[in-house]
Amino acid sequence: MTPDIESILARYPDAGRDALIPLLQDVQEVHGYLSRESIQSVGRHLRLPTSKIYGVATFYNQFRFQPNGKYHVQVCRGTACHVKESAGILEALQQELQLAAGQTSRDGTFSLEVVACIGACGLAPVMSINGEFYAGLTPKKTRKIVEMYREGGPEA
Numbered sequence: 001m002t003p004d005i006e007s008i009l010a011r012y013p014d015a016g017r018d019a020l021i022p023l024l025q026d027v028q029e030v031h032g033y034l035s036r037e038s039i040q041s042v043g044r045h046l047r048l049p050t051s052k053i054y055g056v057a058t059f060y061n062q063f064r065f066q067p068n069g070k071y072h073v074q075v076c077r078g079t080a081c082h083v084k085e086s087a088g089i090l091e092a093l094q095q096e097l098q099l100a101a102g103q104t105s106r107d108g109t110f111s112l113e114v115v116a117c118i119g120a121c122g123l124a125p126v127m128s129i130n131g132e133f134y135a136g137l138t139p140k141k142t143r144k145i146v147e148m149y150r151e152g153g154p155e156a
Helices: 003-010 017-031 036-046 050-059 080-084 087-097 140-148
Strands: 069-077 110-115 126-127 131-134
Touching: 003 017, 003 036, 003 069, 017 050, 036 050, 036 069, 080 087, 087 110, 087 140, 126 140, 131 140
Parallel strands: 069 110
Antiparallel strands: 069 126, 126 131
């Protein structure tokens, strides 16, 4: 068990099943995702089988089981974005990145996540890359943005 996981678990002495979600949130906050090792450590601490922990963690879409890429792409599929055809943006991203939602590229450069709402409804359709927002997207604009990140990102 890594020291950072030990310190998280130490904040939950004598914890029961009711501490599972906050514990998983804390682990993910520190690591960026829930590793197999971290889930096993949480299971030992709470005296719960890992199958129960995976059952809870997979139920909630807030939990990830692999690290985000260097460039974490979030595409909004909320109502306003849906009406403005964000499905085409998602499709363009999937084709361009060769990823399905929830995946990270093998080289760790890109990860793709579908979110229910980014909170920029008036700018729909919208995506975010590492917190940088891109609005009024079309599939063509989306591909150009991905290419910019492949070449080193907006700072390059």
